Amino acid sequence: MSPRTSEQFKNIRLKKRQLIMDAALKVISEKGYHTASIALIAKESGVSKGLMYNYFKSKEDLLIAIMVDGFSKVFDQYVIDNRLSPEENVMMLIEQTFDVLDTMQETLMVYFSVLMNNEVFTLVKDKLNEIVEPIMEGFTQVMARLGYENPIAEAYFLRFILDGISMNYLLIPEQFPKEYCVNRIKQIYITQK
Amino acid sequence: MSPRTSEQFKNIRLKKRQLIMDAALKVISEKGYHTASIALIAKESGVSKGLMYNYFKSKEDLLIAIMVDGFSKVFDQYVIDNRLSPEENVMMLIEQTFDVLDTMQETLMVYFSVLMNNEVFTLVKDKLNEIVEPIMEGFTQVMARLGYENPIAEAYFLRFILDGISMNYLLIPEQFPKEYCVNRIKQIYITQK
DNA sequence: ATTTTTTGACTGAACGACCGGTCAAAAATA
DNA sequence: TATTTTTGACCGGTCGTTCAGTCAAAAAAT
Known part of the structure; x- marks a missing residue:
C-alpha cells in the first residue's frame, strides 16, 4: 500500500528530530534562546527552515523538547x-x-x-x-x-x-x-x- | 542662552534618566533583555520611544547603565x-x-x-x-x-x-x-x- | 522487469509582525 | 521669540511561521 512502511517513516522522523534538537542545543547554548534564530538552527541542522515546523510546532515547542x-x-x-x-x-x-x-x-x-x-x-x-x-x-x-x-x-x-x-x-x-x-x-x- | 539654567536642565535630565532606568529594570527583570522592547520600556516610563534615545544612545547602552x-x-x-x-x-x-x-x-x-x-x-x-x-x-x-x-x-x-x-x-x-x-x-x- | 501511483519528507519564497533606531515637527518653557 | 524637550510616524531589517509545490523511494500494477 504505502511506499515506505510506517516503521521506516517513524525511524526517519525520530533520527531527524534528534538531529535538530542536538543542533538547536548547540546554537542556543552559544547564542541564547532569543538570539538563536530558527534559520540558524536549521542551517546548523543541515535542514531547511520549513522542515523545522514539520518536527516542532513552534520555536517554543522546540525549546521545551x-x-x-x-x-x-x-x-x-x-x-x-x-x-x-x-x-x-x-x-x-x-x-x-x-x-x-x-x-x-x-x-x-x-x-x-x-x-x-x-x-x-x-x-x-x-x-x-x-x-x-x-x-x-x-x-x-x-x-x-x-x-x-x-x-x-x-x-x-x-x-x-x-x-x-x-x-x-x-x-x-x-x-x-x-x-x-x-x-x-x-x-x-x-x-x- | 537657554530658557533654564544649565543646572536646572541637568537636574531634570538626571531625574528622567533614573525614571527610565527604573522602568527598564522592572520590564527587563520581568521579560528578559531581548523580549523587553524599547517601546515597552518607554511605555512603562511614561515617555515616548524617541525620547529614550535622548538619554541613552542605544538599548545596549541602557542595559549597561x-x-x-x-x-x-x-x-x-x-x-x-x-x-x-x-x-x-x-x-x-x-x-x-x-x-x-x-x-x-x-x-x-x-x-x-x-x-x-x-x-x-x-x-x-x-x-x-x-x-x-x-x-x-x-x-x-x-x-x-x-x-x-x-x-x-x-x-x-x-x-x-x-x-x-x-x-x-x-x-x-x-x-x-x-x-x-x-x-x-x-x-x-x-x-x- | 518495467511502469505507474502514492506517500510524506523536504524546500524556500513570501508574509505579517515587530524590532531598534531616526528625524521633522510640535509642544513646552522662560 | 529662542531654545530645548518631546512626540510618533517612519525606515530598513530580522524574526517566526506558512504553504504551494518538489522529489526520492517504495508499493502496486502491468
Whole structure:
C-alpha cells in the first residue's frame, strides 16, 4: 500500500528530530534562546527552515523538547544507592555532579539561562519539578540517615551549594577550585558530623 | 542662552534618566533583555520611544547603565569591618546577602539572567569584575583570619554557596528555608572551625 | 522487469509582525 | 521669540511561521 512502511517513516522522523534538537542545543547554548534564530538552527541542522515546523510546532515547542530531554538525561545520572552508607552516597552525589558538569555543559548552560528568565521558565517549570522531585527525595533520605534533624532543609541546602558550584564551574571553569570544593563538601558532610 | 539654567536642565535630565532606568529594570527583570522592547520600556516610563534615545544612545547602552548602577548599589552593601572578629564579619556577610536579596530582587534577577547569556555578559563583564573584585578580597581576608590554609579558595567556596542560595531564594522564595540556611552557614564558619 | 501511483519528507519564497533606531515637527518653557 | 524637550510616524531589517509545490523511494500494477 504505502511506499515506505510506517516503521521506516517513524525511524526517519525520530533520527531527524534528534538531529535538530542536538543542533538547536548547540546554537542556543552559544547564542541564547532569543538570539538563536530558527534559520540558524536549521542551517546548523543541515535542514531547511520549513522542515523545522514539520518536527516542532513552534520555536517554543522546540525549546521545551530540548529542556525536558536534557534534564532527564542530566538527572538520570543522579543515583542514590541505599545499600551504601550515607557518607558514600554524598561522595557519589558530588562526583556525579562534576561528571554531569563535564559531560553536559551545553545542556546546563541552557538550563541556567532559561531558569533565570521568568517568561520562558514558566513554560517548563512543571516538567522540571517532576524530574527534580525524586532526586530531592533521595537527597533527603541521605540527610536523614546522616542524622540531620531537618533532612528536607539540609537536602535543599546541599542542592543550593551544588547549584552555586555548578553555575560558577560553567562560568569560570579555568579558575574554578574544583578539588578544593570537592574536599570541602566532603569535609562538611563526612569528616565532620 | 537657554530658557533654564544649565543646572536646572541637568537636574531634570538626571531625574528622567533614573525614571527610565527604573522602568527598564522592572520590564527587563520581568521579560528578559531581548523580549523587553524599547517601546515597552518607554511605555512603562511614561515617555515616548524617541525620547529614550535622548538619554541613552542605544538599548545596549541602557542595559549597561542599569547593570553598573544596580551592581554598585548591590555591592556597596557588602562591607568588611576589620575591627570586628572574622566570625562577626561572616555573620554580617550572610545578613547583608539576604538584605540585598530582599531589597533588590529585580536587579539580581537581571544580574543572573545576564550572567548566563554569553552575548550580553561580554558587554558588562569587565565592569562587573571591577565591582566584585574588592568584595572577593574582603572575603579572602576574613577567611585568612579564620585560619583557613587556602583563604582564596575558601572565599570562592563561600561565594558559590551564597550564589546558589541567592539564585534559589529568587526562584523559589515561598519554599526557601531561609532561617535554616542562615544558621547552617553560621555553623560551618563559626560553631565549627 | 518495467511502469505507474502514492506517500510524506523536504524546500524556500513570501508574509505579517515587530524590532531598534531616526528625524521633522510640535509642544513646552522662560 | 529662542531654545530645548518631546512626540510618533517612519525606515530598513530580522524574526517566526506558512504553504504551494518538489522529489526520492517504495508499493502496486502491468
